[in-house]
Amino acid sequence: MFTELHETYSENGVMRMRHHADGVPVPALASLAFAPGGNHVMLMKLRQELTPGQTFTLTLTFSDAGEIEVTVPVRDQQ
Ligand SMILES: [Cu+2]
Numbered sequence: 001m002f003t004e005l006h007e008t009y010s011e012n013g014v015m016r017m018r019h020h021a022d023g024v025p026v027p028a029l030a031s032l033a034f035a036p037g038g039n040h041v042m043l044m045k046l047r048q049e050l051t052p053g054q055t056f057t058l059t060l061t062f063s064d065a066g067e068i069e070v071t072v073p074v075r076d077q078q
Contacts, residue, residue: 003058006042017042023063050074 005020024039026032034040041058043050050056054074059067 001046002044004042004044005039007039008037026062052076 005024006017007020007024008015008017010016024032032039041060052074055071056074057069058072059069061067
């Protein structure tokens, strides 16, 4: 499995995803939301199915703050 940073956007009424291969800027003293329908971490080539209720660890890498691990809960699709 690997991950990509994506942004969902609408083009001519069609929802598309843009891959941010070089990362996304996080403004100083501000926040950047990752949520369905917007910025998200896309899990690619999963080797096993994820089950609602389970969690997994994701390591986010920041240019200044370094690596930060977050616990990701798996939920039902909405
Ligand atoms: Cu995506």
